[in-house]
Amino acid sequence: MNKGIRNIFSEVPETYELINHILTFGLDVVWRKRAAKAAAMAGGNLWIDMCSGTGEMASNLSNIATNGTQIYAADFSLPMLNKARLKPDAKHIKFVLSDIKKLPFPNDTFNLITISFATRNINLNRDILIQSFKEFYRVLQPGGYFINLETSQPPHLLIRRLFHLYTKLFIERTGITISGSRAGYVYLSRTIPLFYNAEELADIMFQAGFKGVYFQKLFFGVAAIHQGIKD
Numbered sequence: 001m002n003k004g005i006r007n008i009f010s011e012v013p014e015t016y017e018l019i020n021h022i023l024t025f026g027l028d029v030v031w032r033k034r035a036a037k038a039a040a041m042a043g044g045n046l047w048i049d050m051c052s053g054t055g056e057m058a059s060n061l062s063n064i065a066t067n068g069t070q071i072y073a074a075d076f077s078l079p080m081l082n083k084a085r086l087k088p089d090a091k092h093i094k095f096v097l098s099d100i101k102k103l104p105f106p107n108d109t110f111n112l113i114t115i116s117f118a119t120r121n122i123n124l125n126r127d128i129l130i131q132s133f134k135e136f137y138r139v140l141q142p143g144g145y146f147i148n149l150e151t152s153q154p155p156h157l158l159i160r161r162l163f164h165l166y167t168k169l170f171i172e173r174t175g176i177t178i179s180g181s182r183a184g185y186v187y188l189s190r191t192i193p194l195f196y197n198a199e200e201l202a203d204i205m206f207q208a209g210f211k212g213v214y215f216q217k218l219f220f221g222v223a224a225i226h227q228g229i230k231d
């Protein structure tokens with residue numbers, strides 16, 4: 001399954017950002033900026049963006065980091081990372097080709113971990129997601145922040161149904177038409193309605209060891225930013 005996911009993302013780097021901006025009406029850009037702002041509170045000088053893809057979140061971090069902060073970006077898809085390397089901010093970022101389930105870093109390394117729109121992809125099942133979050137916890141320094149931006153489930157039933165309908169009718173077709181990747185956008189449209197709500201994801205973070213977990217829901221709850229701290 002992991003190999004399948006890596007292949008899916010290796011098919012889409014050219015159109016990946018454009019499709020996200022179209023499908024979210026540009027809100028993905030606003031949400032990443034908001035998550036990066038929350039992340040900046042972590043301070044310290046070693047930050048990493050997990051499953052960084054084409055590097056949009058890592059670029060946001062690079063824009064708000066103070067001098068002397070080293071930013072890393074990890075992903076297991078070389079084509080996605082190669083696209084990220086073309087960004088103007090890339091010269092400030094160290095790219096790491098790695099599966100996030102087994103990171104090539106010692107315990108207690110980073111002051112901040114971010115992940116955006118990729119937690120659904122590492123959620124092969126609940127136990128695997130907890131294990132992946134435990135791996136994040138391992139490489140985070142005590143006092144370090146974990147910031148997670150991901151699609152979520154609107155609490156209001158009618159809005160949730162409309163969101164799922166939009167996902168089914170619009171996301172799949174638009175994604176396939178623009179990218180030419182059927183697998184990528186069938187996968188996206190199928191995983192969004194099945195993902196956890198904000199409370200369930202907070203519970204998963206607790207189970208992985210994070211403390212002080214809280215979240216803010218975005219745009220009627222279609223997405224959420226979660227934050228946790230390593231004690």
Ligand SMILES: C[S@@+](CC[C@H](N)C(=O)[O-])C[C@H]1O[C@@H](n2cnc3c(N)ncnc32)[C@H](O)[C@@H]1O
Binds near residue numbers: 009054057
């Ligand atoms: C939907 S994209 C998100 C990219 C970016 N974070 C963003 O905000 O748009 C998911 C990314 O996660 C990566 N990914 C999925 N599973 C992974 C894993 N187990 N280890 C490393 N990267 C992974 C994929 O290669 C892809 O680049």
